[in-house]
């Protein structure tokens with residue numbers, strides 16, 4: 001019984017590691033911005049909202065009201081966020097990924 005459990009745990013942990021690696025390989029260099037957004041941001045920004053500060057959602061109107069207009073502005077927010085938001089430095093989210101997420105936000109949340 002114990003052996004079976006250990007084997008199951010081993011298989012499970014392998015699949016957890018293998019699945020994202022497979023997804024990366026399949027898409028080559030292309031970044032899946034939605035997946036990255038879902039991974040890093042969606043917990044606090046579901047559907048482009050903001051569960052902590054509802055006035056600071058990711059819709060164009062909210063962004064504009066807070067002086068955020070371009071992809072660069074969104075990346076700047078990730079690198080240097082306001083109160084309550086996780087900081088995402090270039091180690092957590094490399095520039096290419098950060099830019100892809102920013103583009104995704106501008107294209108998705110109007």
Ligand code: HEC
Pocket residue numbers: 037040041042043044045050052053055056057058062063064066068074077078081082083084085086088093101102
């Ligand atoms: C732990 C919760 C949390 C996570 C995770 C999070 N945010 Fe935020 N976000 C916030 C909060 C809180 C604010 C408001 C901060 C402030 O007052 O400036 C905010 C503000 C923003 C704003 C400015 C919105 C506006 O209208 O002014 C942007 C853009 C943004 N987040 C992008 C992101 C992106 C992109 C990610 C993922 C890489 C992310 N956030 C992850 C909590 C979070």
